[in-house]
Amino acid sequence: MTSQEIFEQVKKKKSFLCVGLDSDVNKIPHFLYDTSDPVFAFNKEIIDATHDLAVAYKPNLAFYESMGVSGWNTLEKTVNYIRYNYPDIFIIADAKRGDIGNTSNLYARAFFDAMDFDAVTVAPYMGEDSVKPFLTYVGKYVILLALTSNKGASDFQYMAEDGERLFEKVIKNSQEWGDSENMMYVVGATKAEMLKDIRKIAPKHFLLVPGVGAQGGSLAEVARNGLNSKCGLLVNSSRGIIFAGNGEDFAAKAREAAQEVQSEMAGLLSEANLL
Numbered sequence: 001m002t003s004q005e006i007f008e009q010v011k012k013k014k015s016f017l018c019v020g021l022d023s024d025v026n027k028i029p030h031f032l033y034d035t036s037d038p039v040f041a042f043n044k045e046i047i048d049a050t051h052d053l054a055v056a057y058k059p060n061l062a063f064y065e066s067m068g069v070s071g072w073n074t075l076e077k078t079v080n081y082i083r084y085n086y087p088d089i090f091i092i093a094d095a096k097r098g099d100i101g102n103t104s105n106l107y108a109r110a111f112f113d114a115m116d117f118d119a120v121t122v123a124p125y126m127g128e129d130s131v132k133p134f135l136t137y138v139g140k141y142v143i144l145l146a147l148t149s150n151k152g153a154s155d156f157q158y159m160a161e162d163g164e165r166l167f168e169k170v171i172k173n174s175q176e177w178g179d180s181e182n183m184m185y186v187v188g189a190t191k192a193e194m195l196k197d198i199r200k201i202a203p204k205h206f207l208l209v210p211g212v213g214a215q216g217g218s219l220a221e222v223a224r225n226g227l228n229s230k231c232g233l234l235v236n237s238s239r240g241i242i243f244a245g246n247g248e249d250f251a252a253k254a255r256e257a258a259q260e261v262q263s264e265m266a267g268l269l270s271e272a273n274l275l
């Protein structure tokens with residue numbers, strides 16, 4: 001998928017929402033336990049209820065891997081369900097991978113060949129040869145962790161040398177490996193004040209911004225500091241949407257929560273003259 005195709009979807013839906021499918025089997029409504037694949041049944045209803053409000057879905061691998069083989073099966077069914085029914089939607093494997101070259105090669109194959117994801121989150125710590133294997137797939141994206149939303153982000157990511165912080169170095173140096181058609185960066189919504197600086201060094205790239213909703217980041221601040229001329233933002237909310245309700249009407253509640261975010265996004269896009 002090209003960045004222009006993502007932007008077309010943003011304009012059509014007036015949204016840059018990514019719904020995080022952090023579908024914790026212990027948190028989904030218990031009546032779904034009667035079905036053969038409860039997490040898939042949950043995901044399917046959430047997707048059907050939100051697909052016109054979201055431009056991307058992001059299953060977080062931990063919630064699937066923790067269920068063993070059946071979790072992988074659920075993940076694959078979820079990706080295929082989105083791809084077949086809603087082909088415009090961008091699908092992110094939140095896997096936070098990265099290893100020596102030959103291993104990264106096989107991680108790339110797992111997410112881009114064996115499964116049909118559009119993007120995978122990758123940790124930059126092991127450097128260029130650990131990231132490059134993911135960049136050889138045309139139309140697919142590496143989403144490199146730059147400035148994360150969690151408290152521990154301050155342990156390493158702000159460390160500075162010659163006035164340049166580590167997350168800035170990650171963004172600058174990695175632009176020699178790929179471009180805005182195969183790389184994006186993660187920037188936490190809880191670090192929204194940094195987005196202005198980040199836009200100076202990555203004006204064109206899409207940024208995946210998790211941390212609104214349950215983690216308390218401000219969508220308005222993210223948008224005002226981070227939108228570029230082709231939107232350039234995918235803002236993720238997981239628990240705040242998928243667990244908005246826990247009864248028979250959980251999907252309708254998720255839709256209401258997504259609608260609330262989408263209508264704020266529509267206002268922010270129009271304020272930025274992007275619609």
Ligand SMILES: O=C(O)c1cc(=O)[nH]c(=O)n1[C@@H]1O[C@H](COP(=O)(O)O)[C@@H](O)[C@H]1O
Pocket residue numbers: 020022060094121147148149150186187188210211212213214215236237238239240
């Ligand atoms: O890579 C990510 O998506 C990610 C990076 C980051 O810095 N912070 C962060 O919260 N995430 C992910 O984004 C999702 C946030 O979920 P909620 O806090 O429930 O909206 C989780 O799947 C996290 O793993």
